[in-house]
Amino acid sequence: MWLIDSSIGRKLIMGITGVMLVVFLLFHSIMNFVAIINPEAYDAISAFLGANWYALIATMGLGLGFIVHIVYAFYLTVRNRIARGNDRYAVTSTPEGVSWASQNMLVLGIIILGFLALHLYQFWSKMQLVEVLHMAGVHTPEEDLLLATKGAHWVKHYFSQPVYAVLYIVWLVALWYHLTHGVWSSLQSLGLNNKTWYPRVKKISNVVATIIVLLFIAVPVFGLLEAGPLFSATSTYHSLPTL
Amino acid sequence: MEKTINITLKVWRQAGPNVKGKFETYKLDKVSTDSSFLEMMDILNEKLLSERKEPVVFDHDCREGICGMCSLYINGHPHGVDANTTTCQLHMRRFKDGDTITIEPWRSAGFPVIKDLMVDRSAFDKIIQAGGYVSVNTGGIPDANAIPIPKEDADEAMDAASCIGCGACVAACKNGSAMLFVAAKVSQLALLPQGRVEGARRAKAMVSKMDELGFGNCSNTGACEVECPKSVSISHIARLNREFLSAKIKD
Numbered sequence: 001m002w003l004i005d006s007s008i009g010r011k012l013i014m015g016i017t018g019v020m021l022v023v024f025l026l027f028h029s030i031m032n033f034v035a036i037i038n039p040e041a042y043d044a045i046s047a048f049l050g051a052n053w054y055a056l057i058a059t060m061g062l063g064l065g066f067i068v069h070i071v072y073a074f075y076l077t078v079r080n081r082i083a084r085g086n087d088r089y090a091v092t093s094t095p096e097g098v099s100w101a102s103q104n105m106l107v108l109g110i111i112i113l114g115f116l117a118l119h120l121y122q123f124w125s126k127m128q129l130v131e132v133l134h135m136a137g138v139h140t141p142e143e144d145l146l147l148a149t150k151g152a153h154w155v156k157h158y159f160s161q162p163v164y165a166v167l168y169i170v171w172l173v174a175l176w177y178h179l180t181h182g183v184w185s186s187l188q189s190l191g192l193n194n195k196t197w198y199p200r201v202k203k204i205s206n207v208v209a210t211i212i213v214l215l216f217i218a219v220p221v222f223g224l225l226e227a228g229p230l231f232s233a234t235s236t237y238h239s240l241p242t243l
Numbered sequence: 244m245e246k247t248i249n250i251t252l253k254v255w256r257q258a259g260p261n262v263k264g265k266f267e268t269y270k271l272d273k274v275s276t277d278s279s280f281l282e283m284m285d286i287l288n289e290k291l292l293s294e295r296k297e298p299v300v301f302d303h304d305c306r307e308g309i310c311g312m313c314s315l316y317i318n319g320h321p322h323g324v325d326a327n328t329t330t331c332q333l334h335m336r337r338f339k340d341g342d343t344i345t346i347e348p349w350r351s352a353g354f355p356v357i358k359d360l361m362v363d364r365s366a367f368d369k370i371i372q373a374g375g376y377v378s379v380n381t382g383g384i385p386d387a388n389a390i391p392i393p394k395e396d397a398d399e400a401m402d403a404a405s406c407i408g409c410g411a412c413v414a415a416c417k418n419g420s421a422m423l424f425v426a427a428k429v430s431q432l433a434l435l436p437q438g439r440v441e442g443a444r445r446a447k448a449m450v451s452k453m454d455e456l457g458f459g460n461c462s463n464t465g466a467c468e469v470e471c472p473k474s475v476s477i478s479h480i481a482r483l484n485r486e487f488l489s490a491k492i493k494d
Contacts, residue, residue: 012484191487
């Protein structure tokens with residue numbers, strides 16, 4: 001199968017899943033921004049994207065995209081290290097014009113994955129998962145079920161705690177670096193590039209990455225500002241839930 | 244006025260393909276800044292010979308930047324720090340008195356070390372043999388202008404054809420990928436009507452040979468383009484991806 005056996009086939013898979021995830025991020029970030037403008041509208045979106053058949057199919061497709069992207073990332077990295085040979089260079093340098101992100105995509109990806117686990121625990125497991133479990137007949141407390149569609153509640157709950165707001169901001173910075181290389185790189189791997197479009201594609205990549213991350217980052221930043229005096233003893237640690 | 248410098252060299256010495264290599268340090272005094280890097284290597288070897296030591300093995304041939312034979316990974320850069328030049332075009336005036344210069348071979352699974360700084364680059368020949376040519380039915384010589392070719396296409400094909408196959412792209416790539424080389428060789432033919440005919444077969448055959456020989460997967464860092472002595476653009480890699488993918492999808 002050439003999608004697994006050939007180097008360009010493997011990069012095609014990486015590119016396609018990458019583009020899928022970027023589209024998801026765009027959608028997710030625009031949705032999140034609503035939480036700042038109008039919390040009720042955000043709750044309506046949360047309810048709309050609960051345990052409905054379309055939302056569940058999309059979630060499964062998304063999960064699959066994530067898994068394939070991550071599995072291929074490790075597979076490619078292992079193969080590339082083997083291709084590099086046994087002896088490493090004693091002196092290395094990053095030539096000018098080579099972005100730091102492009103040489104550290106796996107590291108950035110692992111950072112993003114780590115925070116993703118926290119994010120899924122904090123939001124997804126309290127929202128869609130609760131509804132799914134309820135539908136599957138698992139006993140769920142009434143109050144959990146009520147909060148499952150209240151996205152704005154959870155946003156306020158976590159981002160009023162500066163610890164989490166700051167953690168999410170760190171996560172999003174890593175995401176920004178990953179995207180600045182990822183977006184244009186996926187287009188290049190799909191063959192959608194040439195001499196004229198090369199600088200344009202790179203700029204588009206930066207713009208897309210910046211828009212996504214700014215939209216996302218607005219939410220924890222807004223949470224930090226709302227929480228009042230930054231890192232004051234009263235507003236910070238007393239409400240840390242036990243994880 | 245001739246200027247001379249005293250330098251320290253850290254040179255990779257390896258007796259054979261399957262022997263563990265290590266760095267040897269040599270001091271070289273009064274090297275003329277007018278000499279080229281390879282002349283400096285010759286001076287080093289003269290010195291080693293006079294001391295009845297084994298000279299350092301390194302590749303070189305035309306010494307005017309067109310044959311692609313010289314290699315050497317100098318202070319973290321294939322072909323040294325100068326942009327758009329091969330090692331033979333690097334001069335000692337680029338170094339300062341007292342400098343330590345680290346000289347390593349290309350390091351890649353696709354290019355095993357033969358001895359010291361010389362690596363086996365016959366993998367590139369094998370990739371070319373797999374499809375980097377145009378099958379010709381010999382007959383009368385065609386008229387020069389029988390096939391009109393747009394200027395842009397001809398220019399782009401010439402840019403790709405400027406690849407000298409030195410392997411600096413593989414040496415610079417953190418993934419040991421040969422994509423820039425293969426992309427250049429596919430592009431130079433795919434852009435012209437005579438080469439277009441066999442485009443799909445060529446892309447498939449050359450990529451499959453490249454993968455078989457153990458080169459890595461391109462992750463678009465662009466290091467190859469920066470270090471390429473002929474500035475071959477990675478936009479050719481996009482073309483190779485396009486050629487390969489459309490050929491595979493058509494199958």
